[in-house]
Amino acid sequence: QKEVEQDPGPLSVPEGAIVSLNCTYSNSAFQYFMWYRQYSRKGPELLMYTYSSGNKEDGRFTAQVDKSSKYISLFIRDSQPSDSATYLCAMSGGSNYQLIWGAGTKLIIKP
Amino acid sequence: DAGVTQSPTHLIKTRGQHVTLRCSPISGHKSVSWYQQVLGQGPQFIFQYYEKEERGRGNFPDRFSARQFPNYSSELNVNALLLGDSALYLCASSGTGTGDEAFFGQGTRLTVV
Numbered sequence A: 001q002k003e004v005e006q007d008p009g010p011l012s013v014p015e016g017a018i019v020s021l022n023c024t025y026s027n028s029a030f031q032y033f034m035w036y037r038q039y040s041r042k043g044p045e046l047l048m049y050t051y052s053s054g055n056k057e058d059g060r061f062t063a064q065v066d067k068s069s070k071y072i073s074l075f076i077r078d079s080q081p082s083d084s085a086t087y088l089c090a091m092s093g094g095s096n097y098q099l100i101w102g103a104g105t106k107l108i109i110k111p
Numbered sequence B: 001d002a003g004v005t006q007s008p009t010h011l012i013k014t015r016g017q018h019v020t021l022r023c024s025p026i027s028g029h030k031s032v033s034w035y036q037q038v039l040g041q042g043p044q045f046i047f048q049y050y051e052k053e054e055r056g057r058g059n060f061p062d063r064f065s066a067r068q069f070p071n072y073s074s075e076l077n078v079n080a081l082l083l084g085d086s087a088l089y090l091c092a093s094s095g096t097g098t099g100d101e102a103f104f105g106q107g108t109r110l111t112v113v
Helices: none
Strands: A011-014 A019-025 A030-038 A045-051 A054-058 A061-066 A071-076 A085-093 A096-101 A105-110 B005-007 B010-013 B019-024 B031-037 B044-050 B053-057 B064-068 B074-078 B087-094 B108-112
Touching (some): A019 A085, A019 A105, A045 A061, A045 A071, A071 A085, A096 B053, B010 B019, B019 B087, B019 B108, B044 B074, B074 B087
Parallel strands (some): A011 A105, B010 B108
Antiparallel strands (some): A019 A071, A030 A045, A030 A085, A054 A061, A061 A071, A085 A105, B019 B074, B044 B053, B064 B074, B087 B108
């Protein structure tokens, strides 16, 4: 079993829809959670950073962390075709600080 | 304000050759980490450096080595290249590398033929 599970998709939604992306994890020591957006053949771009449990909002993006369920989510409101990309969750904590990644979800926003 | 810069952006090497990849972190950041990303997968941790000291090493063979310089830039070296080393190599920059935000460069795409 992988430490971080993420549905690879693809997830296809119409423009303007609310998108929900999520990851589950098994290591209870994780306490730093990040969401990245990656366009094809480019480096990951940090979208959201959350420490421990709770919600964080930034523009059209909302990140949620539920440590009791070992479940994190990213919501995108008013989705745009330019949001089409692969979204990766990453997390760290415990005795080392390397990022442990999900496999990424490919998101397609249809005009 | 310059972000994380990596060089070169693309590279083609022959099996058995050696390669050096370079990374300059964001100004003021003291930690650099290296990751390997194979197509369709999430990145895999290779090394982390902080203040020129190796802080962590992933599950990669000894053919992979790295170092960090006094100006906090870093090099990743790979010896005796294999076809399976073909991947996108990513450099992450963070202030301390202890759970703070990590920012990535555009990556170096290495193709081994």
